[in-house]
Amino acid sequence: MSPALARALRVLRPGGGAEDGGEAPSGPGGSRGGDPAAFDRRLIAPMLLGSVCNPINSSMIAVALVPIGAAFGATPSHTAWLVTGLYLATALGQPVIGRLVDTYGPRRLYLLGTGTVGAAGLLGALSPSLGVLIAARVLLGFGTSAAYPASMQLIRRESERTGSDSPAGILTALSVANQTVSVIGPALGGLLIGLGGWRAVFTVNVPLSAACLVLGALYLPTTAPGARSRRPVDLPGMLLFAALLLSAMLFLMSPRAALWYLPVLAALAAAGFAARELRVGEPFIDLRVLGGNLPLLATYLRQFLGYLTSYAFLYGFTQWLEEGRGLRASTAGLVLLPLSLAALTVSGLTGRREAVRAKLVAGSVAQIAGCLVLLACDAGSPVWLLLLGGVVMGVPQGLIGLANQSALYRQSDAARIGTTAGLLRTCTYLGALGSSAADSAFFSHGADTAGMHDLALFMLAGSAALLAVSLLDRSLRTVTPDSRR
Template identity: 40%
Template sequence: MSSSPSDIGFGPRFAVPVLLGPALNPVNTTMIAVALVPISQATGTPASLAIWLVAGLYVVSAVAQPAMGRIADLFGPKKVYAAGLVLVMVGGLVPAVWESFAGALLARVIIGLGTSTAYPAAMALISDQARRLGRSTPRGILTGLSVSSLATTAVGPVAGGLLVHHFGWQWIFLVNTPAAAVILLLVLVWLPSDSSRESGARVSPDLPGMAVFTVMLVSALVFVLDLDAGLYWLIPVAVLALALFVAWELRTTAPFIDLRMLAHNGALTRTYLRLFLTYTGMYLMVYGFTQWLQDAAGYSADHAGLIQLSTTAMAVICSVLASAAPSVRLPLTAAAAALIPGGLLMLGADTSSSLAYLVVLVGVFGVTQGFASVCNQEVIYSAAPKGQTGSASGLSRTAIMVGAIVASSIIGPVFGQSATDAGMHVLAWTVLVLGCLSLALTVTDPALKVVRSRR
C-alpha cells in the first residue's frame, strides 16, 4: 500500500514506537480493575483500602503528566520517553520480590510515574516531526494514538483477568517489564534524535511551580480519596498551595502551566473540563461495575474482563467514525449523550440481570470512550500553542486522571467492604448527572463549530 504525500515521515518506523508507549498507561489503569478483589483476598486488604491501587497510579499520573510534558517541550521528548520506559521496567519487578499490598502499591506508583512520560512525549514527537518535515500532521496518526489507548483500555481487563486467573496477581505488574523493554529498544533505534528538533529558547523548568502544583493536587486528591478519614487539615493546605501556585505562575517568565494562556484559550480549558466530566462517568463504570460483577454478581476475574470486550469493539468503531467526521461537535455530543443511557442501564441492573444485558451495558460506554478520545485529543492538538504541545497534552491526561480519582473516591465509601446492587445504583445516578453536565457543556461550546484542521 502506498503512502499519501502527507504520510511521508510518519511511516511505521516513526508510528510504531510513538503509538505503543502511550498504551502502557491505559492498559495498566484497567488491568487492575479485575485484580482488586484477588489482591484484597491474597493480602487481607479491605475493598475500601484496595481502591488505593487505582488511586495511587492516578495521583502520580495526574501530577507527573503535565510535568513530563513540560520537560519534554523544553529538553526533548525522546529523552523523557526513554527514561519513563526504564522506570516502567523497574516498577514491574517490584511485586515479584515484595508480594504484599505495600509492594503492589509501590509498583503502581513507579509504573504511574514511568507511563506518564509516554503520551505527552508522543504528542510532542508528532508535533516536532510535522515541523521538522514542513508537512501537516496526518490525521491517521492522531487517530492511531487514540485507538491504541482505546484498545488497551478495554483489553486491559481481559488481559488482567487471564493473567490473574492463570499466573497470579503479581503478573499484571511483571508483564510491564518485557513490554517496556521492547518499546524502549524501538524508541532508541527508530525515533529521530532530539538534537534534530526545532529548538526554541532554552529555559530552566519551573521547579517551584511544579512543586507547589504537586502539593496542591496531592493534598486535594488525598482528602477526596478518603473522606471518612476526616483529613480536614488538607483543605487549607490545598487552598494555600493553589493561591501560591497562581501567584507564582502569573509572575514567572517561563511558567510550568501558562495560566494566562489558559484564561484566553477557551477551547483548551473547556476541553479539560469536558474530559473530566466524561471520564469520571466512564471510570465509575470501569471500576465500580467491574467490582460489582465480581463481588455481587459472582463473575470470576477473567469473565468480568471478557464482559468488558464489548466496550472495546464499540470504542474502536466509534473512533473510526469520529476520525471521518467533518467536525468534532457531533461525535463529542454523542460521547456526552451516551453516558445517559449507560447510567440508565446501570440503574436497571441487578444480580439477576442476564449476561446479554450486562454486555450491552458496557458496550454503550464504548460510544463515549471512542468519540471522546479521538475528538478531544484533536481539539487539544489544534488549540495548543506552538512549543506547548507536550504540556497541553499532559494537562489533558491530568483532567482524565482527576476524573478517575474522583470516581475512585466515590466508589470506596459507596461500596465499603463489598459491592452491592444498591451501591451500584448510586453510581448509576452519578453517571446520569455527569452525562447531563457534559452534554450541556458540549452543545454550548462555540469552539466546536470549527471544522477540524491538521497542523
C-alpha cells in the same frame, strides 16, 4: 502558508527532529527515507508501544490484587494502594514530564520514562514486601507518564514538517491501541499469573521497556541543544502544583470530615501556585495563556466530565453485576465485553474524521441513554438488557476521549503541547478518582440496586453537563484542519 508554519518547516527540516537550535545528527534512525513530505512511519511503533505502558499496567493489576494480598497477608484496603498509587503518580507526572518534553524534546524524556518502566517492573517482580511493591507502582506511574506527551509533541512536529494539518489517523491509532490493551489487560494478567504467579505481571514491563528503548533509540529524532533547552525549569511551580494535586486527589479518594486539612492544603497550594506562575518569567503552566484559552479549558472540563461518567459506570456497574444482580466475576466480565468491543468499533469507524463537535454531542447523548438503561435495570433484569447497557456506554468511550484529544491538538500552543497533553491525562485521572468517590458514597452499604440507581442519576447529571458544555462551546464549530489554535 502561515508564518508560524513556515518557521516550523525551516526548523524541522525533512532530515529533522532538531529544535530551536538547529538540526543535529540523528544517529542510526536519522535518515528518513522515502517521501520526505510524508509522516515518518518509523515513529509509530515506539509511540504506540510507549503509550500502552500505562493502560497495560492499569488493567492487569485488577486480577493480581487478590493473590498479592494473599502473598503478603494484606487487606483489600492496603492492596488498593497499588491502584491509587499508580493513578496519583500518573496524574502528577503527566503535566510535569510534559513540560520537560516541551523544554528538552521528546526523545530524552521518552527514553528516560520507558527505561524507568523496566526498572520499576524489575523492582516489582523482586519486591520483598507490599510497601516496596507500592513504591514500584508509583515509579511505574511516573515512568509511563512520558510516552503520551512525547508522542503528541512528535505528531505536532511531523505535521508541521510535512505541512499536513490532519493527523487524525495517527491520533486514532494511539487511542485504539490504548483501548485494545485495556480490553486484553485483565485476560493477559490472568494468563501471566497462571504461568508464573503475580510477579509475572510486573516482569512483563522488562521486555516492553527494552523494546521501547531500542525503537526509541533507533527512530526518535535527536534533539540539538538550542534556545529552548536553555530555558529554566520552574521547579517551585512544579512542587506547588504537586502539593495542590496530591492533597486534592487524596481527599477525593476518601472524602470525610476528618481529612478537612487536605482541601485547606490544596487551597493554600493553589494560591501559592497562582502567585508563582503569574510572576515568573518561564512558568511551569502559563496561567495567563491558559486562562485566555477558554476553548482549551472547556476541553479539560469535557475530559473530566466524560471520564467521570465512564469510570463510574465501569467500576459501579461491575460491582452491582456481582453483588446486586448476583453474577459471578467471570460472567460479569463477559457482560462488560460488549462495552469494550463497541468502543473499539466506534473508534475505528470514526477515527479518521475529526468531527470534534459531532463526536462530543453524540457521545454525551449516548452516555445519557446509557444512564437511562441503568435506571431500568434491577436484580431481575434479563441479560440482554445488561448487555445493551454495556454496548450503549461503549459508544461514548470510542468518541469522547478521541474528540477531546483532537480538540487539544488544535487548541494548544505548539511550544507547550507536551504540558497541555499531560494536563488532559490529569483530567482523565481526576475523573477516575471522582467516580471512585461516587461509587463509595452510593455503595456505602453494598452495591445494591438502589445505590446503582442513585449512581445512575449522578452519572446522568454529569452527562447532561457534558452535553451542555459541548453545545455551548462555539469554538468547536471552527476546530477544523484549517484552524489551528
